[in-house]
Amino acid sequence: MSALEPVLGGHVTTPRGFLAGAVSAGLKSVPGALDLGLLYSERDCAAAGVFTRNQVRSAPVQVTEARVRAGKLRAVVVNSGCANALTGAAGIRDAETMAALAAAKLGLAPAEVAVASTGVTGVALPIEKIRDALPALALAADGGPSFARAIMTTDTVPKEVAYSVQTPAGSYAIGGCAKGSGMIHPDMATMLAYVTTDAALAPDLLQAIMRETADATFNMLTVDGDTSCSDTLLVFANGAAGLPIIEAVSAEEATFRAALMAVCTHLARELARDGEGASRLIEVEVSGAASLDDARRVARTVASSALVKTAIAGCDPNWGRILVAAGRSGAVVDQERARLLLQGQLLFDRGNVVPFDEAKMRSRMDAPEIAIRLDLGLGVVSAKGWGCDLTTDYVHINADYTT
Amino acid sequence: MSALEPVLGGHVTTPRGFLAGAVSAGLKSVPGALDLGLLYSERDCAAAGVFTRNQVRSAPVQVTEARVRAGKLRAVVVNSGCANALTGAAGIRDAETMAALAAAKLGLAPAEVAVASTGVTGVALPIEKIRDALPALALAADGGPSFARAIMTTDTVPKEVAYSVQTPAGSYAIGGCAKGSGMIHPDMATMLAYVTTDAALAPDLLQAIMRETADATFNMLTVDGDTSCSDTLLVFANGAAGLPIIEAVSAEEATFRAALMAVCTHLARELARDGEGASRLIEVEVSGAASLDDARRVARTVASSALVKTAIAGCDPNWGRILVAAGRSGAVVDQERARLLLQGQLLFDRGNVVPFDEAKMRSRMDAPEIAIRLDLGLGVVSAKGWGCDLTTDYVHINADYTT
Numbered sequence: 003m004s005a006l007e008p009v010l011g012g013h014v015t016t017p018r019g020f021l022a023g024a025v026s027a028g029l030k031s032v033p034g035a036l037d038l039g040l041l042y043s044e045r046d047c048a049a050a051g052v053f054t055r056n057q058v059r060s061a062p063v064q065v066t067e068a069r070v071r072a073g074k075l076r077a078v079v080v081n082s083g084c085a086n087a088l089t090g091a092a093g094i095r096d097a098e099t100m101a102a103l104a105a106a107k108l109g110l111a112p113a114e115v116a117v118a119s120t121g122v123t124g125v126a127l128p129i130e131k132i133r134d135a136l137p138a139l140a141l142a143a144d145g146g147p148s149f150a151r152a153i154m155t156t157d158t159v160p161k162e163v164a165y166s167v168q169t170p171a172g173s174y175a176i177g178g179c180a181k182g183s184g185m186i187h188p189d190m191a192t193m194l195a196y197v198t199t200d201a202a203l204a205p206d207l208l209q210a211i212m213r214e215t216a217d218a219t220f221n222m223l224t225v226d227g228d229t230s231c232s233d234t235l236l237v238f239a240n241g242a243a244g245l246p247i248i249e250a251v252s253a254e255e256a257t258f259r260a261a262l263m264a265v266c267t268h269l270a271r272e273l274a275r276d277g278e279g280a281s282r283l284i285e286v287e288v289s290g291a292a293s294l295d296d297a298r299r300v301a302r303t304v305a306s307s308a309l310v311k312t313a314i315a316g317c318d319p320n321w322g323r324i325l326v327a328a329g330r331s332g333a334v335v336d337q338e339r340a341r342l343l344l345q346g347q348l349l350f351d352r353g354n355v356v357p358f359d360e361a362k363m364r365s366r367m368d369a370p371e372i373a374i375r376l377d378l379g380l381g382v383v384s385a386k387g388w389g390c391d392l393t394t395d396y397v398h399i400n401a402d403y404t405t
Numbered sequence: 406m407s408a409l410e411p412v413l414g415g416h417v418t419t420p421r422g423f424l425a426g427a428v429s430a431g432l433k434s435v436p437g438a439l440d441l442g443l444l445y446s447e448r449d450c451a452a453a454g455v456f457t458r459n460q461v462r463s464a465p466v467q468v469t470e471a472r473v474r475a476g477k478l479r480a481v482v483v484n485s486g487c488a489n490a491l492t493g494a495a496g497i498r499d500a501e502t503m504a505a506l507a508a509a510k511l512g513l514a515p516a517e518v519a520v521a522s523t524g525v526t527g528v529a530l531p532i533e534k535i536r537d538a539l540p541a542l543a544l545a546a547d548g549g550p551s552f553a554r555a556i557m558t559t560d561t562v563p564k565e566v567a568y569s570v571q572t573p574a575g576s577y578a579i580g581g582c583a584k585g586s587g588m589i590h591p592d593m594a595t596m597l598a599y600v601t602t603d604a605a606l607a608p609d610l611l612q613a614i615m616r617e618t619a620d621a622t623f624n625m626l627t628v629d630g631d632t633s634c635s636d637t638l639l640v641f642a643n644g645a646a647g648l649p650i651i652e653a654v655s656a657e658e659a660t661f662r663a664a665l666m667a668v669c670t671h672l673a674r675e676l677a678r679d680g681e682g683a684s685r686l687i688e689v690e691v692s693g694a695a696s697l698d699d700a701r702r703v704a705r706t707v708a709s710s711a712l713v714k715t716a717i718a719g720c721d722p723n724w725g726r727i728l729v730a731a732g733r734s735g736a737v738v739d740q741e742r743a744r745l746l747l748q749g750q751l752l753f754d755r756g757n758v759v760p761f762d763e764a765k766m767r768s769r770m771d772a773p774e775i776a777i778r779l780d781l782g783l784g785v786v787s788a789k790g791w792g793c794d795l796t797t798d799y800v801h802i803n804a805d806y807t808t
Contacts, residue, residue: 058732058740088725088740090756123725124758184712231729308711309803316804322491322526326634329461337461337491353493355527393804394797400712401719401796 004257005168006264009175012164013146016177017200019044019242022145024152027135029083029121029128038135039152041196042077042108047240048202049075050209051116052216054233060123061086061093063234065101066116070236073205078116078236079104079136080153080194082181086119086127087231096127103136118194118234120155120181150179153194156399157183161272167201167261169254174201174243176261180269184225184278184400193273195220195235197265201258202241203248211259212237219266222298222387224306225277237262274388275370279395282314285388286374292381296333301387303331304374311392317367319360321349324374339379345372352379407660408571409667412578415567416549419580420603422447422645425548427555430538432486432524432531441538442555444599445480445511450643451605452478453612454519455619457636463490463526464500466637469519472504473639476608481519481639482507482539483556483597485584489522489530490634499530506539521597521637523558523584553582556597559802560586564675570604570664572657577604577646579664583672586628586681596676598623598638600668604661605644606651614662615640622669625701625790627709628680640665677791678773682798685717688791689777695784699736704790706734707777714795720770722763724752727777742782748775755782 015022024039051070053063069075079100086093101117108115119127150160164177182193203211216235241247248254275283286304291297304310307327313320321344328335342350345366349356372391418425427442454473456466472478482503489496504520511518522530553563567580585596606614619638644650651657678686689707694700707713710730716723724747731738745753748769752759775794 056729056732057738058729085725088728088753088758090741090758122723123729124753126758231732308799312800312803315800318804320525322488325491326459326461326526329459329634335460338493350491350527355491355493355529392800394800396711397715397718397795397797397800400715401721 004253006261007166009164009166012177013162014041014149014177014179014196014198015143015146016164017175017198017242019200019240020198021141021143022149023139023141024145024148025135025139027081027131029081029131036148036152037082038132038139039080039149040077040104040139040141041149042141043238043240045240045242047076047238048205048208050205050212050237052213052235054231056231058088058231060119060232061089061097062117062119063232064094065097066118066234069113069116072113074114075116075238076110076114077104077108078118078196080118081132082153082155083121084119084125084127085121085123085232087123089126092126096129099129100127100132103133107136116236118232120153120194120232123231146177146179153181155181155183156278157181157276159276161269161276163265163268165261165264167257169257172243172245174199174245176201176265178265178269180273182273183276193220193233195269197237197262199239200242201239201245201248203239203258207250208237208239211262215259215262215266218263219270222301222385223270223274224302224387224389225274271388274390277390278399279393280390281393282369282391283371283388284314284374284390285371285386286376287384287386288376288378289384290377290379290381291383291385292334294383294385297383297385298387299331299333300328300335300376300378301385303327304376305387305389308392311389314367314372315391315393317364319344319349319358319363319367324376325350328376334380335378336380341377341379343375345369407656409664410569412567412569415580416565417444417552417580417582417599417601418546418549419567420578420601420645422603422643423601424544424546425552426542426544427548427551428538428542430484430534432484432534439551439555440485441535441542442483442552443480443507443542443544444552445544446641446643448643448645450479450641451608451611453608453615453640455616455638457634459634461491461634463488463522463635464492464496465489465520465522466635467497468500468504469521469637472516472519475516477517478519478641479513479517480507480511481521481599483521484535485556485558486524487522487528487530488524488526488635490526492529495529499532502532503530503535506536510539519639521635523556523597523635526634549580549582556584558584558586559681560584560679562679564672564679566668566671568664568667570660572660575646575648577602577648579604579668581668581672583676585676586679596623596636598672600640600665602642603645604642604648604651606642606661610653611640611642614665618662618665618669621666622673625704625788626673626677627705627790627792628677674791677793680793681802682796683793684796685772685794686774686791687717687777687793688774688789689779690787690789691779691781692787693780693782693784694786694788695737697786697788700786700788701790702734702736703731703738703779703781704788706730707779708790708792711795714792717770717775718794718796720767722747722752722761722766722770727779728753731779737783738781739783744780744782746778748772
């Protein structure tokens with residue numbers, strides 16, 4: 003039997019053999035704010051990545067994707083405050099330089115270092131500030147939390163998690179951190195996310211599991227419908243736990259999948275909860291769909307509907323908006339077969355409106371998490387999606403966020 | 406030669422042989438507000454319709470679409486304040502009753518009367534209020550403006566227009582009105598729109614022209630990305646101008662298309678300008694696309710991007726958001742070939758950032774209309790789309806709008 007346990011205060015360097023650190027390079031407008039982070043595996047590892055599908059891709063995404071494919075990654079250097087996107091050939095050179103500087107510091111080949119940048123687009127990366135700041139960056143086994151802070155932009159809190167996984171052969175850990183608050187929508191949710199494990203897996207298996215897990219977690223997350231040119235999810239597996247390599251189609255693989263799903267689900271939920279201006283996390287669970295694609299479409303469409311999001315901001319049980327959003331999702335939806343529950347209260351039952359006490363319903367909606375459950379009544383497939391409410395603060399943040 | 410001239414103060418009953426009127430039936434919360442309207446052709450006419458593609462369809466949409474197909478429409482009765490949507494079999498009966506009441510008043514068969522309802526979903530239509538109010542509704546040749554007011558919900562102003570069309574054979578008129586402010590997105594923009602003309606066309610040709618025109622106008626309009634279950638666009642052509650019937654593939658057809666395009670473009674722009682909470686109209690013109698589908702995708706995606714909309718609310722020349730939105734549209738986009746102009750200012754030229762004076766740019770953006778011009782540099786196809794900025798007022802309107 004295998005078991006999965008959250009590690010209290012766990013983070014991206016909780017798994018053995020990973021070090022991280024961060025410094026302030028002066029890229030963010032707040033003096034002294036951490037904005038340059040480095041995550042490093044002390045030993046060779048398998049790495050996999052999932053990237054934005056936006057056709058406008060930042061320079062670091064272009065550089066890093068090629069390196070993931072080459073299969074030799076051991077570190078990632080990340081800055082916040084500038085996305086190094088829409089920056090042309092100079093941007094590519096800057097991204098390569100940033101990785102090369104980190105590689106020199108770590109004694110690695112440049113091709114072993116991934117690079118990511120997040121922040122404003124269309125502005126040249128201040129590469130000299132990064133060159134100047136990098137020497138002072140100290141790596142440590144408890145450096146995960148600093149790294150998680152350094153990658154934040156409009157996030158109000160860092161997002162970190164780790165699990166300990168007990169298996170018959172021994173235990174390993176899996177940890178992660180993520181940033182992202184606005185410009186978040188599948189595919190991918192706009193974000194940077196890093197997952198580490200001291201389990202051992204071959205890169206191809208790791209890539210396959212990561213892609214499927216991302217589709218069920220980060221790609222089911224929406225804040226504002228916009229996607230970015232910088233989205234990057236990287237996973238590193240360095241085998242430092244000393245356990246046998248996890249083979250495909252094994253009990254160990256199933257356990258690892260569950261552990262990775264737990265890490266990514268946690269991070270996706272925390273990203274939604276901290277969506278720009280958000281006051282409530284929305285979880286949409288769709289069941290009874292005719293297909294997985296349909297279930298996911300409905301969950302994502304409901305979670306991203308401006309009218310659903312504003313109703314939830316106002317504790318307004320305006321449930322019709324939920325069904326109408328489902329109706330435009332592209333999935334098969336039949337109001338005569340659908341059942342809708344909001345905060346556990348049945349509101350619509352296969353074509354019939356269910357009366358409810360509006361005052362009670364409003365008070366149940368004044369909660370930090372809103373549960374929408376929609377049974378389409380057409381099949382047996384389920385999916386979950388996450389989002390957040392839309393408040394006036396979202397508008398303030400994005401109308402005033404500087405170019 | 407044919408010519409098109411706007412009619413000063415023109416409206417939906419400017420074309421000959423159309424009457425309209427409105428009363429207050431007590432369906433809106435504001436006492437005395439017009440909320441029940443009737444539009445009627447004094448003679449037989451061709452009618453065509455375009456309806457929501459949302460799979461959750463209101464009762465009036467279900468009733469009316471069947472009647473448009475049967476091809477005998479001469480009138481439409483519309484209420485605001487209640488959408489009669491998600492109301493099951495009782496809702497269908499109410500929609501049929503509402504049409505039958507109007508038919509009896511007009512001496513028409515029920516099948517000759519279309520019906521539409523707009524307002525809150527999931528609430529039974531107060532059909533007795535409509536029965537009580539309808540007798541007092543007076544029809545008049547100058548009743549268009551009252552009708553246009555009666556169909557409004559969160560709209561702040563009515564949207565009406567008419568053109569006079571001079572042709573070698575004589576002149577005719579084309580007029581229209583529309584409502585819609587939130588829950589607006591292709592397809593269709595959430596709205597009710599009615600177009601009348603005293604030109605004569607066969608129903609099939611009218612339907613074909615209406616569909617194509619809707620795709621280039623109302624279906625290029627977005628306010629908040631949500632679509633409704635009530636969207637209905639109807640066009641009536643009664644031939645009262647006494648001109649020969651307009652044949653397909655003729656100079657007269659080309660003129661009629663241009664006139665219908667002018668009416669629908671005007672109404673679509675006015676709907677965008679009056680989007681919920683909007684302070685600015687956004688017009689996105691995409692050129693150089695590889696296909697019409699690509700051009701339209703980019704225009705709609707940019708116009709509906711929450712990040713573009715909030716930047717424009719804040720007069721923030723954050724042009725990177727425009728290109729990044731284009732990149733997620735699904736159309737082919739290559740940053741090395743794209744050129745972007747905002748308010749006439751070139752900001753990005755095929756991979757290169759163009760420096761600009763930020764203070765000047767901010768002041769140019771403090772305008773009622775924002776022009777985004779994006780040349781993809783990949784082909785020769787163009788399209789326009791319309792939207793509006795996203796302000797805190799949108800959130801207030803929709804967080805507080807009652808269920």
